[in-house]
Amino acid sequence: MANDRPERAALHQVIDRRLSGKNKSIGNRERFLRRYREQIRDAVRKAVGDRSIHNIEDGADISLPKRDVSEPVFNHGPGGTREMVHPGNQEYLRGDRIQRPRGGSGGGGGSGASPDGQGEDEFTFRISREEFMNYFFDDLALPRLVRTQLLADAPEWKSRRAGYVSEGNPTSLHVVRSMRVGLARRIAMGGEARRQLRRAEAHLALLDARPDTPAAERAALAREIDELRARLARVPFLDPFDLRYRHRIREPLPTSKAVMFCLMDVSGSMDESRKDLAKRFFILLYLFLTRHYKQTDVVFIRHHTQAQEVQEDEFFHATESGGTVVSSALTLMHEIIRERYMGQEWNIYGAQASDGDNWQQDSSKCRELLDRKLLPLCRYFAYVQVADEDQNLWEEYTRVRDANVNFAMQKIVTPAQIFPVFRDLFKKSPMGQAA
Numbered sequence: 001m002a003n004d005r006p007e008r009a010a011l012h013q014v015i016d017r018r019l020s021g022k023n024k025s026i027g028n029r030e031r032f033l034r035r036y037r038e039q040i041r042d043a044v045r046k047a048v049g050d051r052s053i054h055n056i057e058d059g060a061d062i063s064l065p066k067r068d069v070s071e072p073v074f075n076h077g078p079g080g081t082r083e084m085v086h087p088g089n090q091e092y093l094r095g096d097r098i099q100r101p102r103g104g105s106g107g108g109g110g111s112g113a114s115p116d117g118q119g120e121d122e123f124t125f126r127i128s129r130e131e132f133m134n135y136f137f138d139d140l141a142l143p144r145l146v147r148t149q150l151l152a153d154a155p156e157w158k159s160r161r162a163g164y165v166s167e168g169n170p171t172s173l174h175v176v177r178s179m180r181v182g183l184a185r186r187i188a189m190g191g192e193a194r195r196q197l198r199r200a201e202a203h204l205a206l207l208d209a210r211p212d213t214p215a216a217e218r219a220a221l222a223r224e225i226d227e228l229r230a231r232l233a234r235v236p237f238l239d240p241f242d243l244r245y246r247h248r249i250r251e252p253l254p255t256s257k258a259v260m261f262c263l264m265d266v267s268g269s270m271d272e273s274r275k276d277l278a279k280r281f282f283i284l285l286y287l288f289l290t291r292h293y294k295q296t297d298v299v300f301i302r303h304h305t306q307a308q309e310v311q312e313d314e315f316f317h318a319t320e321s322g323g324t325v326v327s328s329a330l331t332l333m334h335e336i337i338r339e340r341y342m343g344q345e346w347n348i349y350g351a352q353a354s355d356g357d358n359w360q361q362d363s364s365k366c367r368e369l370l371d372r373k374l375l376p377l378c379r380y381f382a383y384v385q386v387a388d389e390d391q392n393l394w395e396e397y398t399r400v401r402d403a404n405v406n407f408a409m410q411k412i413v414t415p416a417q418i419f420p421v422f423r424d425l426f427k428k429s430p431m432g433q434a435a
Contacts, residue, residue: 157250168245182242190232197228258347258379259297260289261333264315265354267304267324270386277386278353279316280418285351286312288426299336303329309336326358326393330369337377350374350381356391367396375404382425383409 076082078100092098164177204221207213262282266275289296300315301307304322307329333350341348358366375381383397388411401407410421 157252159248159250162247162249164244165247166241166243166245168247172246172248174244174246177244178238178242181244182238185239185242186235186237190235193228193231197225197232200225200228257345258349259299259341260285261299261301261336261348261350262286262315263301263303263307263329263333263350263352263354265304265324265326265329265352266302266318266321267357268321269324269357270321270355274355274386277412277415277418278384280415281353281384281386281412281422282351283316284418284422285426288422297341299333301329301332303332307332324358325362326354327362327365327369330366330374334369334373334377337374348378350378351384352382353384353386354393355387356385356389356393357387358391358393360392363392363396366393367400370397370400370407371403375400375407378406381407383407384421384425385409385411386413387411388413 164174200221204218204225207218207221262285264278264282270278286298289298298312300310300312302310302315302318302320303326304320305325305328306322309332310318329352337348370381385391385394394409397407397409401409408425410425412418412421
């Protein structure tokens with residue numbers, strides 16, 4: 001027996017492998033995040049204002065005003081009689097009358113509030129990087145996105161009800177439908193036997209009313225009644241044949257095929273501060289696309305006097321510079337669309353960042369390229385100028401914006417403006433919902 005004890009103890013060993021760790025409640029945290037969703041979202045938007053490119057996707061310590069997370073409590077109202085025992089009492093004896101303090105309940109310590117109401121405590125907690133990005137991108141969407149076709153390689157599926165089946169998972173058992181089928185089967189299988197039983201019982205009642213009825217006839221009828229009742233008793237209350245399970249099938253859904261073109265000016269007029277603003281904007285756009293649109297292609301184009309399609313790492317970290325010919329990027333974008341993304345199944349988007357410094361003749365060419373070639377193919381095109389001066393490119397693009405509803409433009413001068421501008425360009429709207 002002594003040798004068996006260690007083995008038995010090992011069988012009851014419990015190892016906690018939850019990601020949240022011990023003494024932490026996932027359910028309580030989720031309820032807290034749902035209850036104060038709006039306050040947390042506002043705090044997230046304030047927290048990301050001064051972030052650098054490298055830590056934009058990290059988690060954050062979120063502080064909420066204490067008044068927003070206060071819970072209702074019960075306090076003693078005025079009046080009434082109660083007995084209290086205070087530790088360390090060396091002044092009062094039983095029976096002494098103590099005057100009630102004026103003004104209701106006493107003030108709590110540690111609030112740090114000044115007489116004018118300022119300096120209230122805040123409730124601070126940390127949210128993970130996933131929660132941080134989910135709150136920030138919660139109400140954003142690609143404008144005018146349309147679901148166009150069924151993808152064969154990675155289709156999207158929708159589960160819908162498809163009636164009931166006689167075999168399935170026990171967790172999908174439909175009790176009411178099973179009982180209804182069982183009742184119908186019992187009625188069908190025992191209907192004739194019940195009719196015979198009623199007739200036999202009525203006949204036996206007539207025989208009992210006659211004193212001259214032969215005992216053999218009464219005994220035969222009683223045996224027939226017993227056999228009918230035994231036959232009915234053998235009909236099962238619920239048979240495996242009666243069980244019905246909820247049936248669900250998966251249907252393929254039309255999937256949105258989208259491509260986002262990121263065009264960034266890296267000419268000599270784009271100093272380091274302006275390039276940093278443009279990179280922050282595109283990093284935010286790239287994070288948004290990769291988190292919410294798995295089937296979206298991203299095409300990176302850098303340009304000075306010449307435009308070149310590059311990879312993600314080169315787009316954000318290369319230091320090449322030169323003159324400025326903005327139309328080269330738009331021309332290259334049109335060529336790539338004609339080669340790889342022609343057809344009604346593609347949702348084409350464009351985002352361009354520049355300081356607006358360009359040749360006057362080339363700015364007019366940019367307007368013509370957008371009006372005649374690109375915007376008829378694009379669902380949406382956003383232009384961001386990382387300079388406050390109204391350059392000739394801004395003036396030409398203003399004419400494009402006035403003539404096209406799928407073109408938007410904004411200015412970003414300081415890092416604090418990146419996030420409000422980004423949210424304004426990609427906020428959800430009735431036109432921006434997937435069709």
